[in-house]
Amino acid sequence: NAGVMQNPRHLVRRRGQEARLRCSPMKGHSHVYWYRQLPEEGLKFMVYLQKENIIDESGMPKERFSAEFPKEGPSILRIQQVVRGDSAAYFCASSPLAGRNEKLFFGSGTQLSVL
Amino acid sequence: GENVEQHPSTLSVQEGDSAVIKCTYSDSASNYFPWYKQELGKRPQLIIDIRSNVGEKKDQRIAVTLNKTAKHFSLHITETQPEDSAVYFCAASKDRFDSGAGSYQLTFGKGTKLSVIP
Numbered sequence: 001n002a003g004v005m006q007n008p009r010h011l012v013r014r015r016g017q018e019a020r021l022r023c024s025p026m027k028g029h030s031h032v033y034w035y036r037q038l039p040e041e042g043l044k045f046m047v048y049l050q051k052e053n054i055i056d057e058s059g060m061p062k063e064r065f066s067a068e069f070p071k072e073g074p075s076i077l078r079i080q081q082v083v084r085g086d087s088a089a090y091f092c093a094s095s096p097l098a099g100r101n102e103k104l105f106f107g108s109g110t111q112l113s114v115l
Numbered sequence: 116g117e118n119v120e121q122h123p124s125t126l127s128v129q130e131g132d133s134a135v136i137k138c139t140y141s142d143s144a145s146n147y148f149p150w151y152k153q154e155l156g157k158r159p160q161l162i163i164d165i166r167s168n169v170g171e172k173k174d175q176r177i178a179v180t181l182n183k184t185a186k187h188f189s190l191h192i193t194e195t196q197p198e199d200s201a202v203y204f205c206a207a208s209k210d211r212f213d214s215g216a217g218s219y220q221l222t223f224g225k226g227t228k229l230s231v232i233p
Contacts, residue, residue, distance in 0.1 A: 042223030106158040
């Protein structure tokens with residue numbers, strides 16, 4: 001089992017560009033969470049998705065951020081028109097359980113740097 | 116919403132000594148409390164967790180205690196080793212066990228940087 005795979009590990013974007021972060025959950029997991037981590041801070045919940053459904057996006061900024069988890073392929077976190085404040089580590093986690101945080105496995109994260 | 120406070124922010128101990136990290140939470144409905152270890156540049160890894168129907172849980176050198184009345188929980192590491200050096204995060208959530216109300220999100224503390232000095 002390869003674990004939760006995120007790519008890229010590092011992503012550099014200039015202000016105004018788009019950032020696309022990918023997450024492939026562990027085999028057999030159909031629940032995906034995205035968290036953001038600022039330096040010296042804990043992780044902050046952004047969104048929870050099941051296949052083809054956004055279940056809880058209460059932690060997502062209202063503008064420029066979107067997430068999807070299609071029937072086929074990885075989950076994508078998309079940030080449009082990036083700004084310097086978007087620089088952070090973005091972690092994806094997957095779980096085999098619906099609505100429970102047990103057995104939550106995190107990926108290695110994508111470090112986004114906005115120049 | 117839930118608020119989790121974690122102390123201390125940094126902790127240095129001599130190898131072989133014990134380390135204790137404390138967290139408090141605000142939402143009395145929270146029922147699941149995991150602890151994660153994160154080494155520099157790596158993923159958070161679950162090291163131990165506890166549910167609200169249990170007061171204490173132990174796994175080798177690691178233990179967690181929960182006081183529901185006071186709304187605080189603690190991580191205890193005994194016989195610390197240099198490889199225990201990392202940032203430790205506590206978290207809290209209201210997990211759903213049925214179709215009732217709950218929350219999908221973990222609320223994390225800000226972390227404790229533990230340094231074990233050889």
